[in-house]
Amino acid sequence: MTSTLRQVGIDIQDAEENRPLVNAIKADNPELTIRHLPGLLKLQAAGRIVINRETVESQLGREWDTGEFQLAIVSYAGNFSEWDDDQIIVSWEH
Amino acid sequence: MTQAKPRAKKLPLKERYALLTRDLDWEPSYVEREKLFPYTSYEGIKIHDWDGWQDPFRLTVDAYYKYQAEKDKRLYAVLDSFAQSQGHLGLADASYLNAIKLFIQGVTPLEYAAHRHFAYLARYLEGPAPRFAALCQSVDELRHCQTQIHTISNYNKYYGGFHSWSKMHDRVWYLSVPKSLFDDAMTAGPFEFLISISFSFEYLLTNLLFVPFMSGASFNGDMPTMSFGFSAQSDESRHMTLGLEAIKFLLEQDEGNVPIIQAWIDKWFWRAYRMSALVAGMMDYMLPKPVMSWKEAFELYFEDQMLGGLFPDLEYYGITPPRHVEDAIAEKDHLSHQVYKILHNFSFAAAFTTQTPSEEHSAWLSEQYPGSYDELYKPVWDKHARTEAAGGRIFFQGLPQLCQVCQVPMAFTEPDDPTAISFRTSEFTGETFHTCSNGCKWIFDREPEKFVQAWLPVHQIYQGNCGGPSVPEVLDWYGIQDGDNGEYKGSPDQRSWAEWHSGAPKQES
Numbered sequence: 001m002t003s004t005l006r007q008v009g010i011d012i013q014d015a016e017e018n019r020p021l022v023n024a025i026k027a028d029n030p031e032l033t034i035r036h037l038p039g040l041l042k043l044q045a046a047g048r049i050v051i052n053r054e055t056v057e058s059q060l061g062r063e064w065d066t067g068e069f070q071l072a073i074v075s076y077a078g079n080f081s082e083w084d085d086d087q088i089i090v091s092w093e094h
Numbered sequence: 095m096t097q098a099k100p101r102a103k104k105l106p107l108k109e110r111y112a113l114l115t116r117d118l119d120w121e122p123s124y125v126e127r128e129k130l131f132p133y134t135s136y137e138g139i140k141i142h143d144w145d146g147w148q149d150p151f152r153l154t155v156d157a158y159y160k161y162q163a164e165k166d167k168r169l170y171a172v173l174d175s176f177a178q179s180q181g182h183l184g185l186a187d188a189s190y191l192n193a194i195k196l197f198i199q200g201v202t203p204l205e206y207a208a209h210r211h212f213a214y215l216a217r218y219l220e221g222p223a224p225r226f227a228a229l230c231q232s233v234d235e236l237r238h239c240q241t242q243i244h245t246i247s248n249y250n251k252y253y254g255g256f257h258s259w260s261k262m263h264d265r266v267w268y269l270s271v272p273k274s275l276f277d278d279a280m281t282a283g284p285f286e287f288l289i290s291i292s293f294s295f296e297y298l299l300t301n302l303l304f305v306p307f308m309s310g311a312s313f314n315g316d317m318p319t320m321s322f323g324f325s326a327q328s329d330e331s332r333h334m335t336l337g338l339e340a341i342k343f344l345l346e347q348d349e350g351n352v353p354i355i356q357a358w359i360d361k362w363f364w365r366a367y368r369m370s371a372l373v374a375g376m377m378d379y380m381l382p383k384p385v386m387s388w389k390e391a392f393e394l395y396f397e398d399q400m401l402g403g404l405f406p407d408l409e410y411y412g413i414t415p416p417r418h419v420e421d422a423i424a425e426k427d428h429l430s431h432q433v434y435k436i437l438h439n440f441s442f443a444a445a446f447t448t449q450t451p452s453e454e455h456s457a458w459l460s461e462q463y464p465g466s467y468d469e470l471y472k473p474v475w476d477k478h479a480r481t482e483a484a485g486g487r488i489f490f491q492g493l494p495q496l497c498q499v500c501q502v503p504m505a506f507t508e509p510d511d512p513t514a515i516s517f518r519t520s521e522f523t524g525e526t527f528h529t530c531s532n533g534c535k536w537i538f539d540r541e542p543e544k545f546v547q548a549w550l551p552v553h554q555i556y557q558g559n560c561g562g563p564s565v566p567e568v569l570d571w572y573g574i575q576d577g578d579n580g581e582y583k584g585s586p587d588q589r590s591w592a593e594w595h596s597g598a599p600k601q602e603s
Contacts, residue, residue: 006403011305013324038385039312039320070161074327075301077399079407080150080335085107092403094410
């Protein structure tokens, strides 16, 4: 399977409690662009966006279940190609 | 940096999900499978292995309730603080509430309808994974309906027009647009429903339908609506996933499914897109502080994310972009203006008020629509403004012709000529039926037996089924009270706004 570079995106609620999560996503996805819209942050990157539990935990200073991502997300463009205990990946498949 | 404590031992997510979802399923022993699941064969869709359905969220009952409870807790904290701090005083303007009235009349009842239909899918889909995903969505939709009513009820204490929205949804002309779309989906088979609501509505167009409402709420001082919106949207991400999973699953199961799915995408893209015309009018004209134009949202959420991102992915399965998508792109400079003109002309019979855009608002529209606004739409608004300055107000006298499919009044223009009304006809059993666009005509011609049964509000008035022949009788039957409708300037809401914002103390009655 060849990887595609089409844009994927995640929209996250612009809230204080989501800041460590957004910082973690920024740290793990250097190409990420962030657009501010009223009430939400629009995160976009070419090809894929990765969220690592360990990076989020080190930003938060506490344990974090990948399921908690459900409390932050507003919308997305792409496909959840992985969602397990350690990692969430949004990408296009073909 | 704080060191995270060693994690408590528990089963990995994948195993937990497999145990709690699939392993709780069983093969029927004393009832034939076809009797247990009677609705999954007549649409022509072939499924060879229901276990091919993957839920990327890997949601289990315990996790579902844990996160949903947390979402509600956060939402209700916002609602409480808004009520306690007289948050209604922070609204940009009372005219903003017209957008919220359109929402509770047009969208909230759809949440309830979705709740009902996903409960049906949770019973009748054959695989345990899609059944469980449908069950979660059914509970979500009920939560959305309830939290929307609860949130919006806050404004009912201070402003008018929030009564009777459920009755209105069943009766009022512009609300037959969303209602008939959902009725169309619910009367289709379970697989078409998945492509209509889960894929076309939730995945393709949900961002265009919901995110603008919520960003608009945030920008116009409506914290509670923004909060319920984003709380609902977090569920929506799961629903989008269900939609995408459904389409990939159906396409992977059998090559014979591909043309069936393509035809449903062609139909439902246009159906959902036509309904979103109401959102286009709301975004560009009903928000005192507009956030983003319809055109920009369409380009960002539909052209970039869906045509640019999703459809190349689906091409792998032999799926092409929706039929008539070029017509939608061609009218992005016109849609919102044409729809709001309809609402403005007929708001004497609507359960919200309208107004001619202010000079400032008009300047914003001109900036957003350099290719169309100044030439085609501003002159009309300028004429309204002159009439109103002389003490008048133009309403259209008479009833409009409606499109047999989308039920929007026939006021859209040709994709290649914004000065000519797009007017299509089809013959069926000796009668002529009218549609507003190539898309709606194609949909009618594909299923004329279904669409001749449409409950068209204008026809129903003429047939004597809507309370009587005069406007006051019809409005009474709609549940519209004097002052809910018409012009915003001088309306009860505008007077209430002035009173709440004049320094004089006012008692809550």
